[in-house]
Amino acid sequence: MQTTTLSFANLHNHGELFANMLRARRELFIVHNKWDLPEAMGMEYDQYDTPASRWVVVHDENGQVLAGNRLTPTTAKCGIYTYMIRDAQRGLLDTIPETLLYEEAPVSDMIWESSRLFVAHNVPAGIRRKVHAKLISELGESVRGLGATHCVTLLNANWPxxxxxxxxxxxxxxxxxxxxxxxxxxxxxxxSGSMVH
Structure with missing residues (x-):
């Protein structure tokens, strides 16, 4: 099991991995969960998949995607869009309630948004926890590598x-x-602290 953090600067070094991650997102979010999301060429994408973002991918040696996640700076801006949670609060997204935060959405170099976090639905139950832990661990490494300390994310409420x-x-x-x-x-x-491995 390997982890790779993709950016537009290194996509060419990883063959089909980026496309495979978008295919895995489509398989889970559109086919399995039946969410109404944009898709093209068998891949799910949205307005936040831009050069400003990074993608953390857990995969095997053949490039089969086991889990993934997108990181977007909370300082990002592209037309009317910033990042998903903030845009939802601003009323720009009809699928997420505007009341999702107690306070105004953060905008800081120290905070990135984690979104589209998933473990592929065909990952065997016996290794799902390990795959999830590996994804979160790499997410932390990537965030710190980007000079940040925190991620804001919309998660299943079972996170505790x-x-x-x-x-x-x-x-x-x-x-x-x-x-x-x-x-x-x-x-x-x-x-911001060291993570348990």
Missing amino acids: RWSGRVGVKMSPLGPVMEIEGIDNQVVMMDF
């Missing part, structure tokens, strides 16, 4: 059950809300 297991302090930034039939909550992930 596993946050300690992956060694990341998390705190709620908004209420539990039902989105697409799943309880979700915006959470701040603190990667």
Whole structure:
């Protein structure tokens, strides 16, 4: 099991990995979860998949994607869009309630947004926890490598059950809300300390 953090600067070094990650996102979010999201050429994407973002991917040696995640700076700006959580709060996204945060969405070089976090649905139950932990660990390494300390993310509200297991302090930034039939909550992930491996 390998982890790779992709950027537009290094995509060419990793063959099909970026496309495979977008294919895996489509398989989970559009085919399996039945979410209404943009797709093209068998890949799911949105307005936040830009050169400003990074993608953390857990994969095998053949490039099969086991898990993934997108990181976007909270300082990003592209036309009317910034990052997903902030844009939802600003009323730009009709699928996420504007009331998802207790306070104004953060804009800071020290905070990146983690979005589209997933473990592929065909990952065997016996290794799902390990794959998830590997993804979160690499996410922390990437965030620190980008000079930041925290991630703001919209997660399944069951996060208190596993946050300690992956060694990341998390705190709620908004209420539990039902989105697409799943309880979700915006959470701040603190990667400022050293992580448990």
